[in-house]
Amino acid sequence: MDLSIFLGMVGVPQVILIAVILLLLFGGRKIPELMRGLGSGIKEFKDASKNDEDDKQSKPASNKE
Known part of the structure; x- marks a missing residue:
């Protein structure tokens, strides 16, 4: 699989999910x-x-000096 496919799919819902997980952790x-x-x-x-x-x-x- 191509890694660029996954990098292009990060949007607002994914960022919110990551923020919630960090808050819980x-x-x-x-x-x-x-x-x-x-x-x-x-x-x-x-x-x-x-x-x-x-x-x-x-x-x-x-060095020139």
């Missing part, structure tokens, strides 16, 4: 903490990748 109080942790993890990842790109760009400039 983790409870209402735990979800904001999980989302905060996920957001900070994404932010740290973006910062690290940006710093890595800056390091790569600065190395050739320092």
Whole structure:
């Protein structure tokens, strides 16, 4: 089977079902903490990748000197 078939079938009812399952599993109080942790993890990842790109760009400039 082709995976793209399943990825194209995600709609509003499926998102609502996933949200209800998450609510039942983790409870209402735990979800904001999980989302905060996920957001900070994404932010740290973006910062690290940006710093890595800056390091790569600065190395050739320092080699020319």
